[in-house]
Amino acid sequence: MLGILPALDTDVLGLVDKIAASSYSWSARFALAIFAGWRINAEVRDELLAGATPFWQRQVPRILAVLRWVVPPVVAVVLFFQLRETILAVTAFLA
Numbered sequence: 001m002l003g004i005l006p007a008l009d010t011d012v013l014g015l016v017d018k019i020a021a022s023s024y025s026w027s028a029r030f031a032l033a034i035f036a037g038w039r040i041n042a043e044v045r046d047e048l049l050a051g052a053t054p055f056w057q058r059q060v061p062r063i064l065a066v067l068r069w070v071v072p073p074v075v076a077v078v079l080f081f082q083l084r085e086t087i088l089a090v091t092a093f094l095a
Contacts, residue, residue: 011093012093015089015090015093018086018089019086019090022082022083022085022086023082023083023086026075026078026079026082026083027079029075029079030072030075030076030079033067033071033072033075034072036067037064037067037068037069037071037072038068041064041068044064044067045060045064048060048063048064
């Protein structure tokens with residue numbers, strides 16, 4: 001039933017696509033960044049160490065620090081701008 005309106009109007013289809021592509025995908029990326037950086041740290045470390053050369057084994061703490069402290073804020077900033085753009089698109093469509 002929800003697919004009838006977007007199927008009848010390409011503007012609505014574009015709006016629904018914009019909402020899904022920007023909001024849901026970036027929200028999932030943010031959740032994955034938080035989960036990978038903070039909740040499964042030991043598993044991520046073990047996976048990075050498996051088969052790594054000694055040089056890359058020394059880099060694992062740095063990689064995990066970036067995964068924990070840099071990636072989530074970057075994804076959050078992108079999510080913020082995507083949500084702002086999506087809100088502007090919805091308000092422009094409804095106006």
